[in-house]
Amino acid sequence: EVQLQQSGAELVRPGTSVKLSCKVSGDTITAYYMHFVKQRPGQGLEWIGRIDPEDDSTKYAEKFKNKATLTADTSSNTAYLKLSSLTSEDTATYFCTRGFRFFDYWGQGVMVTVSS
Amino acid sequence: EIVLTQSPTTIAASPGEKVTITCRASSSVSYMYWYQQKSGASPKLWIYDTSKLASGVPNRFSGSGSGTSYSLTINTMETEDAATYYCQQWSSTLFTFGSGTKLEIK
Numbered sequence: 001e002v003q004l005q006q007s008g009a010e011l012v013r014p015g016t017s018v019k020l021s022c023k024v025s026g027d028t029i030t031a032y033y034m035h036f037v038k039q040r041p042g043q044g045l046e047w048i049g050r051i052d053p054e055d056d057s058t059k060y061a062e063k064f065k066n067k068a069t070l071t072a073d074t075s076s077n078t079a080y081l082k083l084s085s086l087t088s089e090d091t092a093t094y095f096c097t098r099g100f101r102f103f104d105y106w107g108q109g110v111m112v113t114v115s116s
Numbered sequence: 117e118i119v120l121t122q123s124p125t126t127i128a129a130s131p132g133e134k135v136t137i138t139c140r141a142s143s144s145v146s147y148m149y150w151y152q153q154k155s156g157a158s159p160k161l162w163i164y165d166t167s168k169l170a171s172g173v174p175n176r177f178s179g180s181g182s183g184t185s186y187s188l189t190i191n192t193m194e195t196e197d198a199a200t201y202y203c204q205q206w207s208s209t210l211f212t213f214g215s216g217t218k219l220e221i222k
Contacts, residue, residue: 035211037159037213044202044213044214044215044216045151045153045159045202045204045213045216046213047210047211047212047213050211059209059210061117061210061211061212062117095158095159097159101147101149101164101206102149102161102164102204102206103149103151103159103161103204104161104170106158106159106160107158108158109158
């Protein structure tokens with residue numbers, strides 16, 4: 001069974017960065033694109049971007065191009081999302097998911113709270 | 117970027133009632149995808165390629181549409197269907213979600 005296991009909740013200071021992980025089990029990470037999705041409290045889903053772990057190529061939604069960086073480590077079957085210059089607007093749950101046209105498996109989500 | 121507009125934003129339905137949620141795209145898309153999300157949980161793939169039910173989805177659900185107009189229909193509402201539903205499209209390597217429709221039990 002495919003599972004996406006995300007790292008734990010983060011409390012971070014404004015202006016700093018945070019790196020979230022998403023480990024894939026039950027399949028190889030190179031089988032699909034890996035994506036990250038943002039959900040602010042009580043709000044909808046926003047696609048951040050995707051990485052192709054096969055060649056490390058990335059695509060980002062326009063609003064996240066200077067905010068998010070996606071990487072992948074095929075040796076550990078893990079994808080990463082780094083968020084920089086954090087503000088209160090980045091307080092949200094971040095999900096990892098996989099797929100080419102749609103998203104079939106999702107991580108459990110990780111809550112990132114930006115607060116001084 | 118293709119914008120997806122869902123309607124209604126919120127809807128309450130009685131058990132046994134028929135429910136339809138619509139998703140309109142700002143430009144034509146080839147397929148629509150739908151997700152169900154319950155409070156505190158991750159989204160679940162519900163319908164893919166416009167009308168195909170994901171594994172385990174009850175057949176009271178159906179999806180249809182083409183071009184810029186798509187819909188998710190529940191033939192007979194059940195209490196377990198209360199959730200938020202999101203549509204999603206993929207085009208030109210970019211993905212967008214609709215703003216969601218919250219379905220409640222009346």
